[in-house]
Amino acid sequence: MKKHNFSAGPCILPEEVFKEASKAVINFENSNLSILEISHRSQPFIDVMEKTTSLVKDLLCIPNNYSVLFLQGGASLQFLMLANNFINKNKKCTYLDTGTWASKAIKEAKLFGEVITIASSKDKNYNYIPKSYNIPSDSDYFHCTSNNTIYGTQMKNFPYSPTNMICDMSSDIFSRKIDVSKFDLIYAGAQKNLGPAGATLVIINNDIIKEAKHNIPSMLDYKTHIEKSSMFNTPPVFSIYVSMLNLKWLKNKGGVKWIEEKNKEKANLLYKTIDESNLFYGIAEKEDRSIMNATFTINKKNLEEKFYNMCVKAGINGIRGHRSVGGFRASMYNAMPLESVKTLVEVMGEIERKA
Ligand SMILES: *Cc1c(COP(=O)(O)O)cnc(C)c1O
Numbered sequence: 001m002k003k004h005n006f007s008a009g010p011c012i013l014p015e016e017v018f019k020e021a022s023k024a025v026i027n028f029e030n031s032n033l034s035i036l037e038i039s040h041r042s043q044p045f046i047d048v049m050e051k052t053t054s055l056v057k058d059l060l061c062i063p064n065n066y067s068v069l070f071l072q073g074g075a076s077l078q079f080l081m082l083a084n085n086f087i088n089k090n091k092k093c094t095y096l097d098t099g100t101w102a103s104k105a106i107k108e109a110k111l112f113g114e115v116i117t118i119a120s121s122k123d124k125n126y127n128y129i130p131k132s133y134n135i136p137s138d139s140d141y142f143h144c145t146s147n148n149t150i151y152g153t154q155m156k157n158f159p160y161s162p163t164n165m166i167c168d169m170s171s172d173i174f175s176r177k178i179d180v181s182k183f184d185l186i187y188a189g190a191q192k193n194l195g196p197a198g199a200t201l202v203i204i205n206n207d208i209i210k211e212a213k214h215n216i217p218s219m220l221d222y223k224t225h226i227e228k229s230s231m232f233n234t235p236p237v238f239s240i241y242v243s244m245l246n247l248k249w250l251k252n253k254g255g256v257k258w259i260e261e262k263n264k265e266k267a268n269l270l271y272k273t274i275d276e277s278n279l280f281y282g283i284a285e286k287e288d289r290s291i292m293n294a295t296f297t298i299n300k301k302n303l304e305e306k307f308y309n310m311c312v313k314a315g316i317n318g319i320r321g322h323r324s325v326g327g328f329r330a331s332m333y334n335a336m337p338l339e340s341v342k343t344l345v346e347v348m349g350e351i352e353r354k355a
Pocket residue numbers: 009073074075076077101145147148149168169170171189190192
């Protein structure tokens with residue numbers, strides 16, 4: 001049976017991408033070698049790296065003074081790496097606490113200097129995005145999380161920052177238009193909207209490198225990776241290759257503007273169903289709802305398992321909410337077709353009619 005994959009990550013990718021990737025595992029570009037065995041220093045792979053980088057720049061309209069890097073260690077390594085590089089002159093940094101991932105980033109930054117948590121939505125189990133706060137200009141940087149995967153909240157606007165602006169965009173990069181010039185460092189683990197786990201995308205303003213600390217280990221220094229074009233050590237070849245295929249798919253379909261429309265259409269259908277229902281209700285505040293991850297629950301606790309089983313029967317996968325929130329979570333990443341959301345909405349309607 002066809003599966004509808006609502007998993008929060010690793011994400012769904014287009015069928016065509018899986019097919020082409022599987023071919024390359026056996027025979028990469030008619031070389032009679034596998035993508036998994038070719039040298040990362042060979043021209044065919046250098047071409048893959050360059051193509052992937054230029055697709056990222058093109059799709060996100062990245063200004064010329066930025067570098068695009070593919071590193072390893074996930075978004076989780078970026079939590080400490082960015083703090084290690086950029087907590088420098090002022091010995092302090094500012095964070096917006098919008099949930100688990102933001103808190104983990106804060107925990108790591110504390111190892112390198114003073115952390116000001118300028119605002120937090122912890123008081124309501126992170127079901128909203130705090131809005132009125134002023135970022136101190138004597139901080140080395142401000143850090144925020146654009147989309148809170150676990151809670152289903154998303155920043156619709158970004159604050160003015162008088163200092164370097166750093167953002168974890170792991171779960172909504174390439175899902176909507178962003179003005180990269182407003183940020184100095186953007187990072188994202190590949191596995192939420194870009195490709196298979198293994199690569200971490202980093203977009204960095206080259207001008208801020210001179211403000212960074214450099215008496216740190218080479219592998220943790222952004223300068224190393226910029227100078228070596230992400231080839232300081234063996235890069236995650238397969239993850240980058242499949243990301244390239246996925247970005248090509250996105251570009252051919254119509255790019256970020258096109259996918260943003262599609263993503264809104266999917267999210268609107270699900271949220272409309274939730275809002276019109278007497279049985280389901282949304283967890284995140286309406287104005288902060290994410291178009292990537294929708295969190296909702298059912299007001300009759302005893303129907304939770306029944307609904308879950310009906311979903312499984314309909315081929316719906318990965319719908320259970322995160323343990324810290326409960327209920328359900330539907331992740332609707334770029335490659336998810338509207339048909340999958342329609343299937344989910346049908347199951348919601350069916351249980352409501354029976355309840
Ligand atoms: C998944 C996720 C992370 C963690 O990513 P890893 O690549 O597994 O380290 C960090 N931030 C956000 C917003 C996420 O969704």
